[in-house]
Amino acid sequence: MLRRQAMALGSLLLSACTLGGWTLFKQKDTGPLLLSARDDGDGKHYAVGFRLDGTQVFATQVNQRCH
Numbered sequence: 001m002l003r004r005q006a007m008a009l010g011s012l013l014l015s016a017c018t019l020g021g022w023t024l025f026k027q028k029d030t031g032p033l034l035l036s037a038r039d040d041g042d043g044k045h046y047a048v049g050f051r052l053d054g055t056q057v058f059a060t061q062v063n064q065r066c067h
Contacts, residue, residue, distance in 0.1 A: 033057060037066030 031052045038046050038059075045065050049057040 039065070 034050045034052070036048050036050065038048055040046070045062050046059045047062050047066055048059045051057060
C-alpha cells in the first residue's frame with residue numbers, strides 16, 4: 001500500500017513540475033508557435049516555425065525530408 005501511495009505522490013509531483021515549468025517559461029506577449037516542414041526549389045529541407053499571424057520565426061535546414 002505504501003508503494004502505491006509513493007508512486008501516486010511521485011506522479012503528482014512530476015505532473016505539477018511539468019505544468020509549472022511550462023507556464024514559467026511561457027512568453028506572455030507571444031501567441032502559439034506553429035511548426036511546419038517545407039522544401040525549397042533546390043531540394044533543401046527545412047523545419048519552419050510560424051506565428052498565427054503568418055510571420056516566420058525560424059527556418060532550420062534539416063538533412064532529411066520532414067512530415
